[in-house]
Amino acid sequence: MIIPHPLLGPRDAREFVYLGDAALLDRPDGLAADADRLFHDYLYLRDNPAGIHRELWFHEHGDRSWLVVTRDTVTHAILKAELAGDVARKRRANG
């Protein structure tokens, strides 16, 4: 698989380390009343879709940036790659 790095261009996926669903960017509030349940769901439960999946990849053997890659889990086609920092900032700006 070739990941189109937004800064470095096309890079072989083996330069990256895979973490999982990009929903992991949304860490729950540790002080919430039901933080136990929220963290259980955050740590252990996954949507695990067959099809389009947004996921976190770390460019370990490269510029050490975190990317949010949009990929089809049925065909392995990679549709988009964004810097995770940009994704997180955009989300914060949108509240």
Place this chain on the structure above:
Amino acid sequence: MTYSGLRLIREALTGHRGWKPAWRDAAPRASYDYVIVGGGGHGLATAHYLARTYRKARIAVLEKGWIGGGNVGRNTTIIRSNYLLPGNEAFYELSMTLWESLEQELNYNAMVSQRGIMNLIHSDAQRDAYRRRGNAMILHGADAELLDAGQVRREAPFLDFGNARFPIRGALVQRRAGTARHDAVAWGYARSADRHGVDIIQNCEVTGFDIAHGRVRAVETTRGRIGAGTVGVAVAGSSSRVMALAGLRLPIESHVLQAFVTEGLKPVLPGVITFGAGHFYVSQSDKGGLVFGGDIDGYNSYAQRGNLPVVEDVCEGGMAVMPMIGRARLLRMWGGVMDMTMDGSPIIDRTSVDGLFFNGGWCYGGFKATPASGLAFAHLLATGEPHATARAFRFDRFSTGRMIDEKGAGAQPNLH
């Protein structure tokens, strides 16, 4: 029809015209007491034990394609019970004892061959860990043997004993382990279940669950609505997709695991051999092919094929431990979709929906577990209580901190 030597002779003398199909191609009835979703090894084994051991009737197995067409037909056929942890070992040892009597119970040749498994040891620390594992196995009634390097050399002289990076210091051996013909396991269970009155319904994909007041009443399928008293889902590889139809999220990611087989060779391997310094396991099929595999690719996937970096990694492991494999030509390689749970252990449990039960999360250890998984799941479906050997395989172990992390690593879906 019971298979026997006498029957074979009679058929041979009469032109083999008397053989009947091993199971009926049943059409769905309006309702069943028990509906098992998934006609793979685990689903068919569940149906067999539910009908035979627990004497239940009105059972259907629903399969979206043809039976045995999923992971039971795509694995590396190894059977073993060399586990360490209390939540696991009793279960896998039960499975091993069921393998030993499987062919007699099913009246079907599953080619169970107890040719042994040899886990190679490459360091002093690893010998300590394997000695501990072997002792845990013996305490649970399994067999284990610790070999030194000289004994390993006598049994497998073709291994690379001169490798300075990965020296072979010995091995943990389970003699009762071995291999079985994976397709025949599915077919044998299917035939036996059919003979006990189970309807095996193929090309029947579940598209939804009818749930009212927190209780499942029926499954919607591509062949119509089928009423159900109790539904057991055993669809490892597709667990998240099927259970999402009931509104449930699972502690599972789907990953692809690749396997490989070489051209047929004369007998060279005495049994199953695993490389302890990397991740590589190999055995020889009765047809002569070297069947081997390694790690999962490591990213979510529902594609039944993997990528080249892991192919290279697996082959490097093979060359490091058994250089002669470099002379064999690869015949086929393929991928299967694994239910990877967050601690590397399976789930056999009830769900938050009454009457809906789940069996899955087998990571890539599902094949060896087939008999015990079927028995334990049938026990759960028939009695509502977990089987004595499968009490630890609960959904709530992640919230109560009772994970079964056989590999000693924390919560990530990349384990066995």
